[in-house]
Amino acid sequence: MGFKKRRVKLEDIARRLNISIATVSRALDENPRVKKSTQEKVFKMAKVMGYMPNQIAKSLSSGKTNIIGVLIPRYDEPFFIEVCRGIDQYARNHNYKILISSSRNSYKFEKENLISFEKGLVDGIILSPTHETENVAHLNDLINKGMPIVLFDNIREEVSGADHVIINDEKASFEAVEFLIKKGNKKIAFIGGIKQKKVFQDRYKGYISALAHHNIPLYDELVLHCNSLDREFEDKEILNFFRGLNISPDAVFACTDNYGLLTMKTLLKIGKKIPDEVAVIGFGDLGPGEIFVPTLTCVSQPSFEMGQKAAELLIKQLNESEDIDHIKTIIKLETKLTEREST
């Protein structure tokens, strides 16, 4: 004891069997160029000696790591975790692993992380750019250098060489708000997220156009764009919003599950009955909405599937010939409205 064993390598097996390294390598690959009986000897010896291939050496030699880099804005958002699960599942089934990083909602960290990915650890990248990403030059650069990239969630259309996986946020919101309208609601509040994010812009557009389409007036007072990046502050922001209202809404369309839950919590706190006095719809549908009392009606977003699709697109890119320009693919997934007790 006391000494870490030196790893056994191809050379060790080769020496023990008195054959060349190349033959050992090919034998383990079940390459037909090596005789069946030799192959068996090699396999047996490899097992006896506890051989474990060195992935790093393989990667250097092959130029592939079989690792997908995943960059999300934050960990504590079930949506992103669910997307990661989807990526992970698809990737694993196709012999890829995933390396997850968080940009912590910061452009600076996003760039840093991408640079670390660029150092060759990763064959391709799936990311949701942060809202701070105004300039997408770093992404275009990376793509020009030949790095396959897939964007999801907060996509940036200016990024030309990357595939996109999205949902139709505007349509989904339109339908959700229309649903509220058809239930007879006329003073519908909007709780959005960071304005700079395309998803939230689109959800706002959907809200606006649903109102317009049904000739319902839009009250600016009933619109909140949450700016908090942290769970603890969102809470307060929403409470203050509802406390400060002069118009009393009869429904709320919230742009995330969490906003939906916080809204319900706030409404209950100020003594409103849900759904009798105020109806609430959330967006995302990742579990907690089902636990709350009352349960939360949601726009159900196929998060897991988004991850799978993103991985699928990326792996497809990875298998494309290197000397043909990639043709951008955009996948738009369907949402549906899941009605529960809050409406």
Next chain:
Amino acid sequence: MGFKKRRVKLEDIARRLNISIATVSRALDENPRVKKSTQEKVFKMAKVMGYMPNQIAKSLSSGKTNIIGVLIPRYDEPFFIEVCRGIDQYARNHNYKILISSSRNSYKFEKENLISFEKGLVDGIILSPTHETENVAHLNDLINKGMPIVLFDNIREEVSGADHVIINDEKASFEAVEFLIKKGNKKIAFIGGIKQKKVFQDRYKGYISALAHHNIPLYDELVLHCNSLDREFEDKEILNFFRGLNISPDAVFACTDNYGLLTMKTLLKIGKKIPDEVAVIGFGDLGPGEIFVPTLTCVSQPSFEMGQKAAELLIKQLNESEDIDHIKTIIKLETKLTEREST
């Protein structure tokens, strides 16, 4: 266009400057062996040519990847994500990245993932073994091969060479139950998790001994060990439990946040008032308990810190001399009871 650019490497810089690769390498390292003026030339040229070091080649040469493998039983458990956040933060500050995998609560996948880690991609491993892990030979093997390992959460004391990061589950539970008792409750239900997990065993022990210590009878009927591995089934399991009770509990000690929330939801559904008729305590304290109405009193577990500590222990191991046997360290973190509306 149409061709991915070949990456520029040290050799390219060397050729352009008419110097040797070794000098370029040392220059970029700011090694004093190279003349200041040369260093500057190299840096400039590296920048001009867009040099990006090849991490894989570095790793092969150095024998270190600066990647920590993290293996958790499931992604959709905020506790594990929070631990990962902690690991990530500490690791990143110490120039390590993390590679997260999920064993999906299966011994088979756990082994598979560990093998993939063993292939040299990872300098060390942090893991929470699944409840299915009866035999820890695979862990001991890995440790004997020299792989640094830190266990957290569902630790296995039989694993001798690995550090542990844990909380005092028994004590935390004892205190939580005692808290309920001191509030005058006498029929306290217990909602536990998978019996095979040490954490749940210990929480159960704490429950038992708190009752015993205060001479409160233990009703087997009031004890549930949830076996569901999936969110959707936990729900039903708990509902059925409460529906089937003959004794009506005046308090519930739930072994996770989620069980606590599901308990509250169920109690509200069957018309109980919380906390007036039934008090509820959860375990973990990772957010959702604060949103629910009423908010959930919890044993607060320092999940993020557990991750940080685990990373700290692992990185310490990684820096230990290779020819000295590692001395097992166990870190026990403190919990505290956070009182909210449910008690």
Next chain:
DNA sequence: AACAATAATACAAACGTTTGTATTATTTTT
């Protein structure tokens, strides 16, 4: 100006694989 001391750089092996080409061994053909 010759020599030593030191600074700066170059050379080459190593990390553990893969893979194209060369070589040797075996089988087939005549």
Next chain:
DNA sequence: AAAAATAATACAAACGTTTGTATTATTGTT
């Protein structure tokens, strides 16, 4: 039994770094 065809294996370069040692260039000393 020799030549040709093919099967099996060995050799060596490559992947992009790092690093110990050898070499060359520069400076200082007398």
